[in-house]
Amino acid sequence: QQPVxxxxxVILREGEDAVINCSSSKALYSVHWYRQKHGEAPVFLMILLKGGEQKGHDKISASFNEKKQQSSLYLTASQLSYSGTYFCGTAGGATNKLIFGTGTLLAVQP
Amino acid sequence: EADIYQTPRYLVIGTGKKITLECSQTMGHDKMYWYQQDPGMELHLIHYSYGVNSTEKGDLSSESTVSRIRTEHFPLTLESARPSHTSQYLCASMAQGAIGNTIYFGEGSWLTVV
Known part of the structure; x- marks a missing residue:
C-alpha cells in the first residue's frame, strides 16, 4: 500500500539534474512532495491534484500521471541546499489519509 | 508558517513508564496525524483524526493511543513504554485550501526508552 x-x-554534483519517481499500487487522488533535512521535520514542496498536472517551483517541478498511478519530481541544476530525503505522499478518497513513500536520499556535492 | 507544536522534543524514560506526547495547533485544522519515523527511515502513519471525537488507526500497528477532545489538541499516549517504542514521533495537521491540501509538521518528539 505504501508508495514505492x-x-x-542518488548522489549528484552541483548543477546536475535528478528525477525521483513515486509509484502506487492504488488509485491516486493527489500526490504531495516533501523534503526532509537530517534531524528536521519534512517540509512541503508541492501538491498535484489531478492527472497530468505539472507544477514547478524555482528549479524543482513535478508531474502526475493518474493512469499510471505515478508521479515524478524533477530537480534541475541542483544546489547544495537540495540535499535531503524526498518523500512522496499519496492521498485517496475522502479520508485524506496521507501515506508517505519509501523515500529517496539525495546528496548534492560541491 | 504553520503553528503546530510538539512537546517534549526529547524524552528518555524507563521501560514500563506511561508517557504522553503533546501536539497542539492553533490553525483550526480538523485533520491531524501522528507519524512514526526511525532515523533515516520512512514515515509511517500510526493515528489520524478527522475532527473532535474522531480517531482512526493508521497503517502501521502501534500500541499507542490518541484522543481528540479539542480541535487544537491531539495527544499520543503510551501506557507502558518499551525499548521497541524508541523512535521519532511527528505530529501533523492538514490545511484544506483552494489549491489543495497541505500537511504541516511539528518539529517532532524523539523518544528513547531504556
Missing amino acids: QSPQA
Whole structure:
C-alpha cells in the first residue's frame, strides 16, 4: 500500500539534474512532495491534484500521471541546499489519509 | 508558517513508564496525524483524526493511543513504554485550501526508552 520511490539514493554534483519517481499500487487522488533535512521535520514542496498536472517551483517541478498511478519530481541544476530525503505522499478518497513513500536520499556535492 | 507544536522534543524514560506526547495547533485544522519515523527511515502513519471525537488507526500497528477532545489538541499516549517504542514521533495537521491540501509538521518528539 505504501508508495514505492526510486531510486533509493542518488548522489549528484552541483548543477546536475535528478528525477525521483513515486509509484502506487492504488488509485491516486493527489500526490504531495516533501523534503526532509537530517534531524528536521519534512517540509512541503508541492501538491498535484489531478492527472497530468505539472507544477514547478524555482528549479524543482513535478508531474502526475493518474493512469499510471505515478508521479515524478524533477530537480534541475541542483544546489547544495537540495540535499535531503524526498518523500512522496499519496492521498485517496475522502479520508485524506496521507501515506508517505519509501523515500529517496539525495546528496548534492560541491 | 504553520503553528503546530510538539512537546517534549526529547524524552528518555524507563521501560514500563506511561508517557504522553503533546501536539497542539492553533490553525483550526480538523485533520491531524501522528507519524512514526526511525532515523533515516520512512514515515509511517500510526493515528489520524478527522475532527473532535474522531480517531482512526493508521497503517502501521502501534500500541499507542490518541484522543481528540479539542480541535487544537491531539495527544499520543503510551501506557507502558518499551525499548521497541524508541523512535521519532511527528505530529501533523492538514490545511484544506483552494489549491489543495497541505500537511504541516511539528518539529517532532524523539523518544528513547531504556
